Amino acid sequence: MEIFRAMAEYGHEELVFWYDRASGLRAVVAIHDTTLGPALGGLRVWNYPSEEAMVEDALRLSRGMTAKNSAMGLDLGGGKAVIWADRAAYGEALFRAFGRLVESLAGRYITAEDVGVGPAEMALVARETRFVGGLPEGSGDPSPATALGVLEGMKAALAHLGGNGLSGLTVAVQGLGHVGSLLAHMLADQGARLVVTDLDHEAGRRVAEETGARWVDPGAIYDEPCDIFAPCALGAVLNADTVERLRCRMVAGSANNQLATPADGRRLWERGILYVPDFVVNGGGVINVAEEFARGGYRQERAYARVRRIGQQVRDILTLAEREGIPPFEAADRFAEERRQRLGAVRRSFIPRPPA
Structure with missing residues (x-):
């Protein structure tokens, strides 16, 4: 990978590599854009197949956070941190070393x-x-807020298609981690029929039993007839192969960077499958975390009121896409970028802070 070329193509400001010999920490922090404010984005720990895969993940995820934070109306830029490690490497030293990296920024x-x-x-x-x-x-675990935002976005997109709620519809949930499992329970409570899968068969089957879902092997989830396909695991699951296999009328889930390439968003559009842009529908978690930094501190009722407005944001973006005759992911990109540029013009002028 030509790192500086990749940073230029993605529009990044900073890419920080950190190695801590004592703990074995191997980490990358990607700061994509701080026009709207400091870069907010979660820490992902994954056993990557290569350094290149690690850096690519950091670059893609941080760029997505810029779009997400802008689309959610937050005064925050986009960033992401990744640690290359497996579960056996977890320990106090590893995560405290990462904390020192964050503090250094x-x-x-x-x-x-x-x-x-x-x-x-x-x-x-x-x-x-x-x-x-x-x-x-x-603000605590952001997963419940993320799952709620996905649910609200799904319902808004269904209404856009002329539907009336989730009761009786079939939803295929790919990934039953923190967010996916919560979403599965919410969908079951709404009367949806579920088909589910996860790479962790034991944990996934427990969620299937709790929600009355039908379990399928991970590789078969794309071929399941359903109303909604909900990717809730890792990114790039919508690609040239999987898009052609989908048997649904909508895609809406919590995973980041679901499209392997922009061309895959167009493939969904051409097939008549409504793709609800991931960085809009899964924005509940970042809204909840950002509330900690609001004036007066964290207030859950205020945070969750903003999360529930994701449904309206989905409606606005789908309306824009329909009016302009463009795929929804392009409409969402335009929506986020226009806000960043509009406020970036205001924030270019330096205003000195009074002395402490």
């Missing part, structure tokens, strides 16, 4: 939970840095 990047970490790990990070959100004493 002096507030340009704010971290929170993502794939592979939970409240216990983030509490260790917070022992070394102020710049962390989603802690138990703050």
Whole structure:
């Protein structure tokens, strides 16, 4: 990978590599854009197949966070951190070393939970840095807010198609981690019929039993006839192969960067499958975390009121896409970028802070 070329293509400001010999930490923090404010984005821990895959993930995810934070109306830029490790490497030293990395960035990047970490790990990070959100004493686990936002977005998209709720519809949920399992329970409560899968068969089957879902092997989920396909695992699951296999009328889920390429968004559009842009529908978690940094501190009722407005944002974007004759992901990109540029013009002028 030509790193500087990749950063230029994605529009990144900063890419930080960090190795800590004592803990074995191998981490990358990608700061995509700070026009709207400090870069907020979660920490992902994954056993990547290569350094190139690790860097590519950081670049893609951080760019997506810029779009997400802008689309959610937050005064925050986009960033992401990734650690290359497997579960056996977890420990206090690893996450405290990562916290020191975050602290060294002096507030340009704010971290929170993502794939592979939970409240216990983030509490260790917070022992070394102020710049962390989603802690138990703050907004807590962002997963419930993310799942709620996806549910609200689904219902709004169904209404756009002329539907009337989720009762009786079949939803195929791919991935039953923190968010996917919560979403599955919410969907079951709404009367949806579920087909589910997860790479962790034991944990996934427990969720299937709890929700009355039908279990399928991970590779078969794309071929299941359903009304809604909900990707709730890792990104790039919508590609030239899988898009042709889908047997649904809508895609809406919590995973980040669901489209492998923009061409796959167009493939969905051409097939008549409504794609609800991921960085809009899955924005509930970042709204909840951002509330910690609002004036007056975290207030759950205010945060969740904003999460429920994701449904209206989905309606607005789908209306724009229909009016302009463009795929929804292009309409969402335009919506987020126009806000970033509009406010970026205002924020270019430097206003000095009064002395402390």
